[in-house]
Amino acid sequence: MVRQLRQGGRRAAKIEGETMKRELIEIGTILRIENGPARKTATATPELLDDKVTASHYKIGSNDAMGSPIILGEKMTYLDYYGLWVWYIYKYDDEDCRWLLGGVETTKELALIAAHLLED
Amino acid sequence: MNLMNFLLDLVYMNDLLYDLPLQEIETSGTRLDICSAEPATYTEATSTYTLGNKTGITYTGPADRTPNGRKTTVDAISGGTVTGTGTATHWAISKPTATTALYATKTLASSQAVTSGNTFTLTAFDIGIPDAT
Numbered sequence: 001m002v003r004q005l006r007q008g009g010r011r012a013a014k015i016e017g018e019t020m021k022r023e024l025i026e027i028g029t030i031l032r033i034e035n036g037p038a039r040k041t042a043t044a045t046p047e048l049l050d051d052k053v054t055a056s057h058y059k060i061g062s063n064d065a066m067g068s069p070i071i072l073g074e075k076m077t078y079l080d081y082y083g084l085w086v087w088y089i090y091k092y093d094d095e096d097c098r099w100l101l102g103g104v105e106t107t108k109e110l111a112l113i114a115a116h117l118l119e120d
Numbered sequence: 121m122n123l124m125n126f127l128l129d130l131v132y133m134n135d136l137l138y139d140l141p142l143q144e145i146e147t148s149g150t151r152l153d154i155c156s157a158e159p160a161t162y163t164e165a166t167s168t169y170t171l172g173n174k175t176g177i178t179y180t181g182p183a184d185r186t187p188n189g190r191k192t193t194v195d196a197i198s199g200g201t202v203t204g205t206g207t208a209t210h211w212a213i214s215k216p217t218a219t220t221a222l223y224a225t226k227t228l229a230s231s232q233a234v235t236s237g238n239t240f241t242l243t244a245f246d247i248g249i250p251d252a253t
Contacts (some may be wrong), residue, residue: 011125024162024220036222063156064225069207079160098221099167 025108030092032099033111034120037067037079038086038103039065045077055081091118138190138249139182142178146179146192147249149223151216154208154232154240162222165212170210171234174200177243180244191248200240208232211242 013088024034042048049058049070061069065078089111090099102118105111153173159165166173174197175211181192194213212225224247234240 015212026197034161034163039160057226063158063209063231067157069205069229088161088163090168098170099163101164101168101209 007113025112025113027115028110028119031102031115032090033087033115034090035085035108037081038083039077040080041075041077044072045069046072048076048078049100053082054078089115089118097120127197131198135182135190140191142182142190142247142249145213145223146181147156148215148217148221150177151175151211151214152177152194152197152200152242153214154202154228154234154242155210155212155225156204156206156208156209158227159212159225162214164221165214165217165222165225165238166220167212170212171204171206172200172202172240174240183204185246185248185250188251189249191246193244193246194242196244197242198239200242202234202236204234205236206234208234210241213247 024032026032044064045058048054049060058064058070058076058078060072064070065079066077068076070076084106087105087108087110088101089103089105091102092098093100103114104113107116152175153159153165153170155165155169156171157164157169159169177197178191178195180195182190182205183193185191208228209231210225210227214221215221226227228242229245232240
């Protein structure tokens, strides 16, 4: 059987809208940085919803990345699996008992700096 | 060298090569979370956005996918633990061991309100790799 692997982004092999992901760095016990696709917000257009631009599970009527229905002409949030990945910074919240987003940076070095600033 | 970039230039790929990532998911992707948003990372899948989880999930496959490609099937899940209250809109499968990783995520077939302390179930669903179009 002839198969051809489609390009799914710089660091991700596309698997029908899902992705393989990696690299998590822990700083002490309350800080983490981890890379992943950038979370973006834009107006839902046929061009944006093209499977070559955004993952195939972003379709009119289905959920966007925040769980809201995608409506043509309205704002939607999506994970940009095909673009450059970013570094998310998380800080553990003792009251909420979960890791909360503390920032986003474009490089690991900037994320490490930003994470250490959150230590204080 | 990034192996994936090399593979992109190939015209032919044996099924075994398609199956490798699926087999990795089957072997190590043993945790499923239901989430209130689409997680971008393992941390978001298992903490920031999780509303519940089930560990020790099992698979059937890999097998041919319709209309093309290869797939693995996540077996039906019962007895998942709901740990938060909210609306679950996505699922996420992760590798929960020392070298943690988020392996796959997608929208649920339908959003579901959940309450902490309850349990959740999911019907079987596929994770697939399509052929090129």
